[in-house]
Amino acid sequence: MFMNRSSRFLDRLFRTVRQGVIVDDAALIRLTARGDQNALAELYERHAPWLQVRLRRRCGDDDVIAEALQETFVAAWRGAGRWRGDGDVAAWLWGIAVRRLVDLIAKRPAHRPLANVPDPVVASAEDELLLGVEYAELSTALNRLSPELHAVVQATVLDGLTTREAGRLLHIPQGTVKTRMARARTLLREALS
Amino acid sequence: MTDWHADDALLSAYAQGRLDRARAASVEQHLAGCALCRGGIASHADPALLARAWVDVVDVLDRPRQSAFERVLIALGLSTHAARLATGASAARRAWVAGCMLVAAFAIVARYTDGRATIWFLTVAPLVPLTGVALAYGPGAFPMYDVVAAAPYPRIRLVLLRCLPVLPMTALLLVVGGVVLPGTAQAALWLLPGLALAVLGLAVERFVGARTSIIGLAGLWISAVTAARVSTGSVLSAFSPAVQVLSLVIVIVAVTAAVIGAGRTRRLL
Numbered sequence: 001m002f003m004n005r006s007s008r009f010l011d012r013l014f015r016t017v018r019q020g021v022i023v024d025d026a027a028l029i030r031l032t033a034r035g036d037q038n039a040l041a042e043l044y045e046r047h048a049p050w051l052q053v054r055l056r057r058r059c060g061d062d063d064v065i066a067e068a069l070q071e072t073f074v075a076a077w078r079g080a081g082r083w084r085g086d087g088d089v090a091a092w093l094w095g096i097a098v099r100r101l102v103d104l105i106a107k108r109p110a111h112r113p114l115a116n117v118p119d120p121v122v123a124s125a126e127d128e129l130l131l132g133v134e135y136a137e138l139s140t141a142l143n144r145l146s147p148e149l150h151a152v153v154q155a156t157v158l159d160g161l162t163t164r165e166a167g168r169l170l171h172i173p174q175g176t177v178k179t180r181m182a183r184a185r186t187l188l189r190e191a192l193s
Numbered sequence: 194m195t196d197w198h199a200d201d202a203l204l205s206a207y208a209q210g211r212l213d214r215a216r217a218a219s220v221e222q223h224l225a226g227c228a229l230c231r232g233g234i235a236s237h238a239d240p241a242l243l244a245r246a247w248v249d250v251v252d253v254l255d256r257p258r259q260s261a262f263e264r265v266l267i268a269l270g271l272s273t274h275a276a277r278l279a280t281g282a283s284a285a286r287r288a289w290v291a292g293c294m295l296v297a298a299f300a301i302v303a304r305y306t307d308g309r310a311t312i313w314f315l316t317v318a319p320l321v322p323l324t325g326v327a328l329a330y331g332p333g334a335f336p337m338y339d340v341v342a343a344a345p346y347p348r349i350r351l352v353l354l355r356c357l358p359v360l361p362m363t364a365l366l367l368v369v370g371g372v373v374l375p376g377t378a379q380a381a382l383w384l385l386p387g388l389a390l391a392v393l394g395l396a397v398e399r400f401v402g403a404r405t406s407i408i409g410l411a412g413l414w415i416s417a418v419t420a421a422r423v424s425t426g427s428v429l430s431a432f433s434p435a436v437q438v439l440s441l442v443i444v445i446v447a448v449t450a451a452v453i454g455a456g457r458t459r460r461l462l
Contacts, residue, residue, distance in 0.1 A: 065246075142215045143213045
């Protein structure tokens with residue numbers, strides 16, 4: 001990919017000049033659907049880096065992340081034709097990527113999904129100030145949740161997974177996801193009241 | 194949309210896992226909706242990992258999709274690379290299928306023009322799998338010829354793998370022949386000699402080349418049939434039980450060798 005970077009840069013420059021605009025993500029998806037590999041390469045260059053960083057916060061294994069990224073863009077290549085064009089491409093790609101990660105982690109029974117992910121640092125007083133008064137209590141409560149409860153909140157609320165997918169990601173039964181989520185919700189509500 | 198953007202220090206702290214949960218979650222929510230900050234975080238990604246994943250993506254895109262027949266073989270328990278080897282000659286196989294159809298048509302036409310169609314059919318039919326298999330996988334027709342020739346793969350197993358695509362066609366031909374010719378048993382006679390010839394052809398091909406092996410074996414077969422006709426007065430003696438048993442032995446030896454070869458390969462791996 002990086003070996004022919006200059007040629008691809010010229011290619012992109014040519015395309016930009018020809019069309020007079022920088023192609024947006026939706027147009028790239030449409031080009032990808034028509035079998036344009038350059039469009040997929042452009043999508044990869046735009047989205048793979050942040051997807052990789054975000055995935056790494058959920059999985060410490062680089063091999064799993066690389067596989068999830070690969071499967072995500074292969075799925076995007078094959079599924080571009082089915083993209084309805086009414087959503088955000090970044091959110092669509094993240095939706096695929098996090099589900100690929102769930103599948104890969106579920107396939108490895110001994111794998112601990114959060115191993116090697118650095119422990120969250122307790123926010124300093126300055127950080128608390130920066131966050132603003134409005135959500136300060138919520139942030140504090142979120143930071144104080146036990147790792148088990150936070151993992152469930154992250155999977156369901158922040159990553160948009162279903163209860164079932166969250167259960168597969170964390171290797172716990174669906175019922176446990178629900179009870180932990182209920183408990184987390186109670187704790188967060190208490191913090192706000 | 195907000196006009197606020199995460200500065201590099203914040204993005205760097207996020208990428209390295211130095212943010213607390215609440216701030217990490219805020220950054221993630223912002224990234225999901227902000228192309229500029231998504232671009233800004235690129236410098237904190239791992240370029241080696243990204244390059245590796247992209248090579249894998251291109252690898253999958255460039256890989257030919259599995260054909261229906263290949264998927265059937267894999268479902269039957271063949272490994273993916275073995276299935277690819279067996280079906281690698283798709284273009285040549287189409288030509289060969291057309292050839293088989295012609296032979297079947299020839300059998301049907303001959304039936305209505307000459308009562309001795311059975312003899313012709315039985316003489317020609319065993320040569321069809323041989324010619325088809327050898328031609329389909331020969332240099333020139335088979336795109337993977339050089340790759341396969343250089344691969345350390347059990348030869349006899351390869352021979353059998355190559356006969357696999359032939360079998361459904363052979364079975365079809367057998368049914369057509371059986372319906373057209375009087376007595377299904379007679380039409381079935383050519384099946385074993387045909388398979389044995391194909392296996393022999395592929396085994397010999399390695400030493401003398403595809404063309405020589407086909408012509409040689411075809412010549413041998415036709416002289417055997419002719420000799421049978423001259424000596425016993427009936428071409429059917431070329432399909433006598435002795436010939437059938439010999440053919441069966443050849444096929445069984447090949448299958449056994451292939452199975453042993455497969456076990457040996459697995460041990461090596």
